[in-house]
Amino acid sequence: MTELLNVVLLGFLALTALAAIRLRDLFAVVMMFSIFSLLSASLFVVMGAVDVAFTEAAVGAGVSTVLMLETLSLTVRRERPPAHRKLLPLLVVTVTGAALIYGTFDMPKFGDPNAPIHHHVVTRYIEASPQEIGIPNVVTEVLASYRGFDTLGELAVIFTAGVGVMALLGTRSRRRKENRR
Amino acid sequence: MIQNPVLRVVSKLIIPLILLFALYVQFHGDYGPGGGFQAGVLFASGFILYAMVFGTRAVHKVAPLWIWRPLVATGLFLFIGVGFVSLLFGKPYLDYDALAQEPLVGQHIGVFLVELGIGITVAAVMIVIFLAFAGRNQ
Known part of the structure; x- marks a missing residue:
């Protein structure tokens, strides 16, 4: 059952990615990206990573789609057909993709209990956390x-992003005051 | 602003549920999937839906920017502040054991406050970014 789900989800994932590349209507491309995020979120659920799936669905499929649509409404809706030839980019992408796939041959199999990721600090977290944190x-x-320090850093990144947007785009209430003057 | 009556009625029904679910995800993150990041994004998406259907002016009436702008910093300061409380009690920075007599209770308080700080900042940043983009259109 899980195999079937994985095949279907990965198949749709590849299809949406291809559609996003082929389409010239940027509105449709943004929708494709949103569907792509939702499909990856479903894959994360199948893998049992519900927290990651939740974030992917909320941020990837939700908010970032809205922000891209907002950006689209500031620019044009159609992508210009590329002026250069497609051969060189295709070659670069194929070589890079082949190198990446070659790299995965050395990775442990999915779900392998002997994979390094399951042996570093994870066992300690699982064994000691009921007594330490509860x-x-x-x-x-x-x-x-x-990993509180990590999370503090992440929050600082989000804070910086917000402050950056406020500094670059300004906010509406200030412009209204200027108009009144 | 969207004139479609179905969208207007349905979003009016859904928005309270989105906000309530965001609060559930925020405060239930210790037991189920979720936490500050997800809750903040969900909370913001409620306001973003309201802005998309009823216009940004409606959002400015409900929750003007001067509420959100300080909140962007408030969450981060709450997180940083929790760390300094641990320092005051002679423990390492962000060691929540210091927050109560019992280490486990301290951990609970610390995680709760930190997640709350994350939620506040994430929600405020998302709404501020959205309103900044939407403001360019008008």
Whole structure:
């Protein structure tokens, strides 16, 4: 059952990616990106990573789609057909893709219990966290407590992004005051 | 602004549920999937839906920018502040054991406050970015 789900989801993922490349209507491309995010979120659910799936669905499929649509409404809706020839980009993409796939041959198989990722600090988190922190959701424990510095840095990044947009685009209330003057 | 009556009625029904679900994700993150990041984005998406259907002016009436702009910094300061409280009690920065007599209770308080800070900043940043983009259109 899981294999079937994976095949269907990955197939749709490839189709949406191809459609996003082929389409020239940027509105449709943004929709394709949103569907792509939703499909990846479903894949994360199948893999059991519900927290990641939640974030992907909320940020990737939701908010970033809205922001891209907002950007589209500021620019034009249709992409200009490329003036250069397609041969060189295709070659670069094929070589890079082949190198990446070659790299995955060395990776441990999906779900392999002997994979390094399951042996580094993860076992300690799972074994010691009930005594040390006592919150049922291990993801929250790792995010907020064990790796608090990381999360503080991430929050600072989001804060900086917000401040950057405010500084670059300004905000409406200020412009209204200027108009009144 | 969208004139379609179906969209207007349905979004009016859904927005309270979105905000409520965001609060659930925020405060239930210790037990189920979710946490500050997801809750902040969900909370913001409620306001973004309201702005898309009823226009940004309606959002400015409900929650003007002067509310959101300080909140962008408030969440981050809450996170940083929790760390300094640990320092005051002679523990390492962001060690939540210091926040209560019992280390486990301290961890609970610390994670709760930190997630709350994340949620506040993420929601405020998303709404501010959206309103900044939407403001360029008018």
